[in-house]
Amino acid sequence: MDGKLAVIGLGSIGSMALWQASNLTDSVTGFEAQSPAHGRSAVGGDTRLFRMIYRGVPDLYPILGRSRDLWGELEAETGQDILIRCGGLSIGTADGPYIRSLLETARANRAAHEILSREEMAERYPQHNLRPDDCAVYDPNAGVLRTDRAVTAAIAAAEANGATVHTNTPIDSITETEDGVVITSGDTSWTFENVIVSSGGWSQRLMPNYLKAATQTKRVFLTWFVAHDAAQFTPEKFPTFNRMYEDRSMYGAPVVDGVTVKATLDGRGAPTPTADSVPRDLTDAEIAETTETVQEFFPGLIPNIVRSDAFPDLYTTDRNPLLGWLSESRRIYCATGFSGGGFKNATGYGHIAAYEALRKQSFTGLEFVRPERFRTSQAKSVSQHSNSNLANPQYAET
Missing domain, CATH: 3.30.9.10 (D-Amino Acid Oxidase, subunit A, domain 2)
Incomplete structure (x- = not known):
């Protein structure tokens, strides 16, 4: 064995999973196909929005809260300013579906918020040219995340904890065995007890067919x-x-x-x-x-x-992430498919991935992100009876 855990892809989620795993063991290795926070990854663009008020799955709120706390922990551990806490506005028609759905979720979660009328918005935030029937929902816990700084800080913190990092090392294959997972890059191979696949837009080629069809x-x-x-x-x-x-x-x-x-x-x-x-x-x-x-x-x-x-x-077809085990033997863990909205929760999702992949803790209430929601009886049959149709047969269920 070369270690307990490998993290493939050190972008928004992978870097945070590596950092969190390094707090649990010094036997973790990260693999990045290029360099951390490289300009072609989903990390690019300097900033991402953080917010606690959103439309959609109420079960996301605890992850947002945990993510906010972990951003603060990463800042404290590394001395980097990562989350600019400036608040956030959601603006729309006062009686329209956007504002209505935001308020429904905010109230269901008891999230701190303030409703601003058009007149209050014009006074406080005159930068916005408002329509006559506008209003806004103000999120006092929202802010701006510095993406490049966040990813590089998390990787540096992981290395300081004893993690090993291989950059410019694209992974060509992942083969699950009875004893572990073999990963290869060119002529070099490593064996780990478990693997997290978190390579964003590059993850699809490493997926079984039932997930390829859903992404x-x-x-x-x-x-x-x-x-x-x-x-x-x-x-x-x-x-x-x-x-x-x-x-x-x-x-x-x-x-x-x-x-x-x-x-x-x-x-x-x-x-x-x-x-x-x-x-x-x-x-x-x-x-x-x-x-x-x-x-x-x-x-x-x-x-x-x-x-x-x-x-x-x-992106997944339901716009929810893929976070969980891929195979029946539970050695390959998926943390990808964040559909353009994962960075704000990167620390929270990275925490879940690290703890579950190292078998330190299992989390409930996450059915909306588990990969098996896309598994069909046909996909099961194909993976159990014929690996030949899989682009990466090493991911076939066993």
């Missing part, structure tokens, strides 16, 4: 703008925002580099054949819709995109 790599693009007066868009004056209507949707973050404001169209992830084939340049249609939306929403921003980029992420 798709998508291209997510980001855009930034210069403000007429950057002082009006600092974290102290301009919280993160999510704004949604039937015909317009955008999210963004305050100035963290002293110059640019992130303002990006929401929900525009487009399918791409592979994580390596993501077009970085925006299309004319993407540029036009983005600038038109900024013109409507933010008169204080110059409506010219000064920076843009695009990144891959793995």
Whole structure:
């Protein structure tokens, strides 16, 4: 054995799983195909939003709370400022489905929040050009995560705890045996008791068929703008925002580099054949819709995109992650498919993955993220009777 646990892919979730695992054992090794926080991964783009108010599964709220605490622990352990605690706004039509669903989930979870009328919004946050029937839900626990800093800090903390890290080491195959899991990169192989697969958009090629059918790599693009007066868009004056209507949707973050404001169209992830084939340049249609939306929403921003980029992420058909064991022998653990929304919970999900993969603790109430929700009787039959149809037969169930 080369160790108790290998973590394949040290991006948003993998880096946090490595850090959390290193607090439990010094026999953990991380493998990264390129370099940590490289510019083509889903970590790219400087920042991600953290928020405690959202629409959807109520069971997500405890993970958000744990994630918030763990971001603070990572900051304390590494001395890095990672989470800028500036609050967050969700803006929409006062009686529309977006605000209504947000409030339903917030009240079900007893999440701290404040409802701001159009008049209160105009007074407190004049940067927003509001429609007559607008209102907002303010999340006092929201903020901005510095992605590159978070990932590199977590990996450094893991190494300080005794973890081993291999960079520029893409994994070619994963073979489960009765005694462990053999992973190979080129002519080199290692054997571990258990493995976590957390390679984001690159995870699909390592999946069994039933998960390949339930996932798709998508291209997510980001855009930034210069403000007429950057002082009006600092974290102290301009919280993160999510704004949604039937015909317009955008999210963004305050100035963290002293110059640019992130303002990006929401929900525009487009399918791409592979994580390596993501077009970085925006299309004319993407540029036009983005600038038109900024013109409507933010008169204080110059409506010219000064920076843009695009990144891959793995999406599931129900937009919930894949977090759990893949095989009946329970040696290969999946932590991927976060569908463009995983970074805020990266510490929480990394904690769950590390504790479960090392068999230190099992967590309940997570049926909405378990991979087996996508397993069908046909997939079971194929995996049990014929490995020949699997792109990676080593993942066949045993």
